[in-house]
Amino acid sequence: MTFDELREKVTPKNPSRETSPNRGTSLPQDTAIPDTRKSLRDWQSENNIDGDAQVKIRRIAHMRYQHPDLAEITTFLRDFGMSVAKKSEGKRWFTGYGPDQYVYYAQQGEKKFLGGTFEVESFAELGKAAKIPGASPIEELTDAPGGGHMVTLTDPEGFPINLMYGQQPKEPGPMPEILTTNYEVEKPRVARFQRFKPGPAAVHKLGHYGLCVQNFQAQLDFYTRELNFAPTDFLYVDAEDGTRKDVAVFLHIDIGQDFTDHHTFFMSTNPTSHVHHCSFEVHDFDSQNLGHEWLVSKGYKSVWGVGRHILGSQLFDYWWDTTGNMVEHYADGDLVNEDTPVGWGAAGDESLAVWGPDVPKWFLD
Numbered sequence: 001m002t003f004d005e006l007r008e009k010v011t012p013k014n015p016s017r018e019t020s021p022n023r024g025t026s027l028p029q030d031t032a033i034p035d036t037r038k039s040l041r042d043w044q045s046e047n048n049i050d051g052d053a054q055v056k057i058r059r060i061a062h063m064r065y066q067h068p069d070l071a072e073i074t075t076f077l078r079d080f081g082m083s084v085a086k087k088s089e090g091k092r093w094f095t096g097y098g099p100d101q102y103v104y105y106a107q108q109g110e111k112k113f114l115g116g117t118f119e120v121e122s123f124a125e126l127g128k129a130a131k132i133p134g135a136s137p138i139e140e141l142t143d144a145p146g147g148g149h150m151v152t153l154t155d156p157e158g159f160p161i162n163l164m165y166g167q168q169p170k171e172p173g174p175m176p177e178i179l180t181t182n183y184e185v186e187k188p189r190v191a192r193f194q195r196f197k198p199g200p201a202a203v204h205k206l207g208h209y210g211l212c213v214q215n216f217q218a219q220l221d222f223y224t225r226e227l228n229f230a231p232t233d234f235l236y237v238d239a240e241d242g243t244r245k246d247v248a249v250f251l252h253i254d255i256g257q258d259f260t261d262h263h264t265f266f267m268s269t270n271p272t273s274h275v276h277h278c279s280f281e282v283h284d285f286d287s288q289n290l291g292h293e294w295l296v297s298k299g300y301k302s303v304w305g306v307g308r309h310i311l312g313s314q315l316f317d318y319w320w321d322t323t324g325n326m327v328e329h330y331a332d333g334d335l336v337n338e339d340t341p342v343g344w345g346a347a348g349d350e351s352l353a354v355w356g357p358d359v360p361k362w363f364l365d
Contacts, residue, residue, distance in 0.1 A: 064114035101146035115160030201291020210266030307356015
């Protein structure tokens with residue numbers, strides 16, 4: 001079944017037909033992606049992307065921010081589902097239940113974005129990164145849990161991005177139970193009863209973050225040439241001359257045949273450059289909704305959610321932290337690899353979610 005055929009089944013074009021009930025399906029990528037698409041390797045070839053020249057990252061590791069009130073942000077992040085891994089004078093490291101030593105680093109100071117952090121394939125990749133114009137020297141993370149070394153790059157619009165190698169992982173857990181679900185004709189959960197404990201939605205790992213940028217093409221060139229980011233989906237608008245102009249992109253880490261998250265990095269065009277949000281994975285839909293209610297009960301300000309994205313498929317829930325940064329819980333995201341075609345779709349509110357509250361008009365401002 002193609003994407004258009006599925007849409008026709010859900011929303012028939014003939015108004016005289018009886019309204020069709022809602023339905024969901026897990027489509028294979030060749031039919032789920034819109035008709036405007038091309039292979040990733042073709043896109044890279046057309047754009048003269050030299051894979052050998054890229055610094056090879058393997059995964060996203062943690063976010064880094066500066067906050068004026070460490071005690072206040074510590075309370076928020078605990079309510080958001082993290083725990084303190086380590087604290088020292090003017091510094092905090094926060095962990096989830098996955099193998100990362102920490103998923104969030106905070107330090108004392110005026111509000112400032114210190115960049116996302118990615119683990120590279122080898123120490124040699126840090127050396128390659130340190131040669132990029134504007135890169136910092138290789139720094140040893142002597143006080144951070146798990147140790148390691150780090151290089152900080154600066155993109156064309158001044159945003160930092162950190163590359164790390166050598167951090168020792170921690171023992172993960174405890175892992176939440178994968179609950180059994182009863183459906184109308186398949187009921188494997190017999191004589192067992194679903195029970196839940198209210199509380200924060202425990203964070204597993206950092207999933208992605210996003211930027212709003214002024215020079216979209218320059219930023220795209222930097223991230224796909226200097227690093228092994230690759231586009232999964234573009235969003236476009238129709239220009240006055242009849243052409244299509246790309247205005248947003250969802251980028252994944254290109255690690256060949258191995259599967260990775262639909263996007264680890266997101267960019268959209270905006271008149272002013274700023275950080276949009278960062279996003280952390282939680283266990284499942286119940287965990288996410290219980291976490292939403294917990295944050296409501298604590299008086300924090302919701303941005304948008306809970307709902308279901310289209311591109312990436314994630315269940316989403318966006319919040320303001322106590323410093324004014326946007327943070328997200330997500331669950332149930334798509335996985336892609338080098339065989340996933342690059343897709344193009346029209347930008348607009350309808351491209352952001354299939355269900356959930358109305359998207360705030362300023363959400364991508």
